[in-house]
Amino acid sequence: MVIKQFAVIGSARLTDEKVVAISREVGRIVARMDANLVCGGLGGVMLESCRGFKNIDSAGRTVGVLPSYDASSANEYIDVVIPTGLDVGRNQIVVASASAVIVIGGGAGTLSEIALASQINKPILLIKNTGGWADKLADDYLDSRMNSRIHHVDDIRQLPSLLMDIVTMHHVSPGAINSGHNNETNSSR
């Protein structure tokens, strides 16, 4: 199975035009790879990255995983809508659906997605100089288990080759879940 999917996560409200431009360019990069772009389906980084994606003729699609059951709350650039009814529980699904998680700025919700991504072993790519937790996290791992590598991306022109590496070099085996936290329980399933 060779479905390419990347998650784009970040602030739900954007005021800085530079970050708007970066979000759109990240969307275009994912579109050019003919990959699906999975996000939380609402505003800010989610909307702008999908808007950029739709500028490009792509075999991929934009996917919005919503906290509510209300499909109409998805932004206008979403092709596939996944209303979950799980409230913040949708954060888990956004990151579980991706080969890599691209972070632009971001507050508490974004931080929860980064931490959940680490728990389920997904590579995390922080786009630097976009504010929020993308800038605040400085280390290469979230804890001493060194579960999931954090990449610090200073220039988004590095992004295409980084994403390609992750997909082709199998930096992440699909479905590899091995949070040390859950070791006991995984083994017993």
Add this chain to the structure above:
Amino acid sequence: MVIKQFAVIGSARLTDEKVVAISREVGRIVARMDANLVCGGLGGVMLESCRGFKNIDSAGRTVGVLPSYDASSANEYIDVVIPTGLDVGRNQIVVASASAVIVIGGGAGTLSEIALASQINKPILLIKNTGGWADKLADDYLDSRMNSRIHHVDDIRQLPSLLMDIVTMHHVSPGAINSGHNNETNSSR
């Protein structure tokens, strides 16, 4: 927002060639409407309906919402994969993602999806003579709250106009959740 999405649910294992043929035709019907087909992403009715879908040149996509985190467990006809890690919790997401839920045969898992669809007010279309719960359920509602209408479809040639009616006549308002079960709690949110 005008995203068209239908869920196709049913048995994960198929032996009856007639039901295989019906599953594929249901997939083609959804594809011809340029709608997305959402399913549980695994075998049987899920696989055969997606296989039928991919026979048609469509603007829609096939979406597989998986119980595990393992994207590679999706069947080969899936375009967008949503690995959830929620086990049977993914059933809720399959039906929440659809304007209507099409049922072909089906065991306990399918029954849980039918009942959850009813709780969150989604129209249910039982394809008759396909066995399982699609045949066993005879009434028009699951309980006296008459939350969500059950349609009994004797001939799948009726399906396109039924689905079109549901989408265009707004038989279901998007995001209308009103399970009587949860009344107290919805009002307090």
Add this chain to the structure above:
Amino acid sequence: MVIKQFAVIGSARLTDEKVVAISREVGRIVARMDANLVCGGLGGVMLESCRGFKNIDSAGRTVGVLPSYDASSANEYIDVVIPTGLDVGRNQIVVASASAVIVIGGGAGTLSEIALASQINKPILLIKNTGGWADKLADDYLDSRMNSRIHHVDDIRQLPSLLMDIVTMHHVSPGAINSGHNNETNSSR
């Protein structure tokens, strides 16, 4: 580990005094076993069974697993409240928390819990002559996989020994999840 826990599920609104009396007696039966009673935390069967439970001096506790985040929506007889924010997703947690699931009447929500219980291999005990799905289901299994046994209880005086059998004779191995539906994915975890 020897925690005894039983789920009590059923209609959220009760008008029949006989069913109210049965719900309370079921609560007392669970309390006398010094077991925890897990339910959806709201009204009807949930409230009356907890009310009966609290009539008895028991080492067990009543547990209410709520659809919303709102702890104050729990009924007044709940000792431990689990507000989930998962809406109908809480149904999975109610049945997953029990060695056996006791069903009194019930509509669509109850039916979804019965079907989910079957998927994750929990014994189901239908209290007969209480209306709803407790009466409508007539077979011993929900489908041909014969995953989880359905017991038909004509007289609740049979309940204590049936529950004791389930706990002591290990009719269900704790954590035995083997829905045929999810076979592929379980093996890959």
Add this chain to the structure above:
Amino acid sequence: MVIKQFAVIGSARLTDEKVVAISREVGRIVARMDANLVCGGLGGVMLESCRGFKNIDSAGRTVGVLPSYDASSANEYIDVVIPTGLDVGRNQIVVASASAVIVIGGGAGTLSEIALASQINKPILLIKNTGGWADKLADDYLDSRMNSRIHHVDDIRQLPSLLMDIVTMHHVSPGAINSGHNNETNSSR
């Protein structure tokens, strides 16, 4: 409704005897308040805080919310077990069940719980000098929405009055969910 419940979260493996002692004392503090102690049900901080709790004669109970369906994976000091089958999705339930979240050390899983707690407006109490994210987080809020206050607790002797304040002064209204992230969707429910 006046159920008192506090979550205790932190590292699943402990080597530092000082942190073991703090975990046990936190358990005793919760027990003395006759409150329920909710945790992830496994090892480390979860086990040691429950062990401390059980040293005290309390009207409260220890509650373990597990990632798997396997009740037997709960530690031996758990009174009420909630096996969810939701994997890391259980993190949401742990923090949603508490009036306040007490953090001792902690890695990626703990960080996800802190961030989810902030999204759903739960006060967070970091026990300082216990390592991990309890020490790494220095600010009073996770982002500029200032959703949920972070308290820095230098001495656990401060904990009883802090917890009492949170419960009695209604520092948090029960069920107050107002993540700015989800604003659009909450209003539409």
